[in-house]
Amino acid sequence: MALLELRDVHKTYHLGGEEIRALDGVSMDIEAGEFISIIGPSGSGKSTLMHILGCLDSPSRGTIKLDGLMIEKATSRQLASIRNQKIGFVFQFFNLLPKLNVLQNVELPMIYAGANAKERRDRAMEALQLVQLENRAKHRPSQLSGGQQQRVAIARALVNSPRIVFADEPTGNLDSHTGEAILNLFRTLTQQGRTIVLVTHDPEIAALTPRRIEIRDGKISVKVDPRLAGLDRVPAVAEPGKAA
């Protein structure tokens, strides 16, 4: 059984009486441990797809199964709990809370998980070690560089040991060098067995992932059978560490 299973997912918005089909029958599987990119131009529906995959939004039609749980029937409370326990997000604009320091930002998901103060601290420090920012724990986000902020955001996404991490244009606000470092970090994380979904409009970045799903007009344009995914890999990525 795949980690994430989408079957004929539709999402329609009503904007001023006009029906907008953001997603129009998307079916896909994501296996545990995959490093995958969702690519498409702006307005293609990739963000909508990510929001639905990330349980931030629910589909108009279709079924989604995450880790064996039927998402489309979950209540908002259950969705919040799934976001908390099974999913991590990394955003383009980092989305750290400016009033909290780095450690508190990383602790945030555990507060909602109900962990006690000591456990929160310990695990947040572990997550910060993973992104090599443990010496910046007491800094404010505003005192960090963009790349460091994004690494804090990654630590926050990982702190509850989620089943899957979604990164929405994680390098979009970074210079190419820092962006590369972030992507390398993601690659390292996948090698440790984490599942990461990268959402981007940039084919160069998408090229770094073993598997790509292209969205166009709310549909998967190059439908790749997950079992055949290996055929689609960019050669450079076949040897991790040497990419671009």
Place this chain on the structure above:
Amino acid sequence: MNLWSAITLGFKEIWSHKFRSALTMLGIILGVSSLVAMSALTAGMEKGMKEALIAIGGLQKIRVERQELPIEQRHLRDQAPGVTMDDLKAIRASAPLIHEISPEMRLQRATVTANGKTIRPFMLNGVWPEAIAMNEHVVEHGRMFNEIDDEMARSVCVIGTETRDELFGDPEKMGHEVIPLGETIYINSVPFTIIGMFQHYESEQAKKIRELKAKEPKVPVVPGAPKRNRGWGGGRQGGFVFYIKNAMIYIPLNTMWIKFKAGNAMQAGLSTTGTPKLDNLQLKIGDLETLTPAIQQVHNVLMSSHKGIEDFTFRTQEDWAEQIANQIKNARLSGGMIAAISLLVGGIGIMNIMLASITERVREIGIRKSVGATTFDVFVQIVVESMVIALVGGLLGLITSFGLVQLLRSLSPTDNAPLITASAMLVAFAFSALVGVVAGLIPAVKASRLHPIQALRYD
């Protein structure tokens, strides 16, 4: 998210906007402190009233007085016996609800001379020794006259401190204690010996003021300057009921009868039944519940002993007590209303600030939701934050209320000093908490309903 982290978060949020939070709290501070101060004022009034009520003998006292006959009985006026010692015996024998009874005979327009001074006492009553208990008197110096003094119609008297002040001098002005026991005073030229003096009656507040005055330096007297009367300086600070009590002179009932009334028997002395007429009878019942039946009982007894002539009436302190209780109620209501309005305004201030604050923090709410905050978590966070503002404001308000009451005290020192009660503080604090919760509800609902995606996209 547990409550504790919500509370710490609330404090952090307040701390990060110190000036804004302080202004918001100011509304609650003023509301709470005015609520406490208002209730302190009414509590002070209530205390003063209770003291005065106890000073006059409490609500259990009924006075039987002479009264003009009703119109249909006017032709029987020469048959009317008036309030007499016979009535006293009849009530004692036939009205079991009456626990104590004490006759009173007043000497109107008396003159009292002693120590080279002549005064007209406010009240000069011939009574039984029972009058002490009836009117809650305490003899501080010497003794009350007893049954033997009364039986023998001895020329003895017991005076209050006001009479002492007027005849022998105020100890505070004299600078030493004045106890005129054994002195002779002339009541309408008849010599009487002072055998006792009551304690000085005053409200607790008057006592405090007096003690405070005693500590202050005396008004300096310019040597050689002519003597002058500095005018009325609040000599009756203790309130009227206390003044009356202090200005009292008691002599034995029999003495009153023989020395002052019997010689004038036809005019004011003897009743149609041949017994001495009294000015009034003071009755005391055991339990306030039995007031109405007791009056009925006495009425029945007296109607029988007066052969149906209703030349008497009853006077209780109910109206007086009720009137004061009403005044207190009104003061409490209007004061409470004003305080509640200011607390409400404070609450509106909180709501306003919370609404502004959540608009400012839409993105934060989106982030919190994306990492797993539920609708309820966000709701609790906002409500707790609003409550923390209100509670901190309430706490500061309680502290401020002490200052406010001190200010009120110094602005208008009255008999009824404002009195801060624990219950008033508790109520005010609870109200501030309530205001905080209610003010936080709408912003909290608004915040918790934000859709995570829209909140994340918000700039």
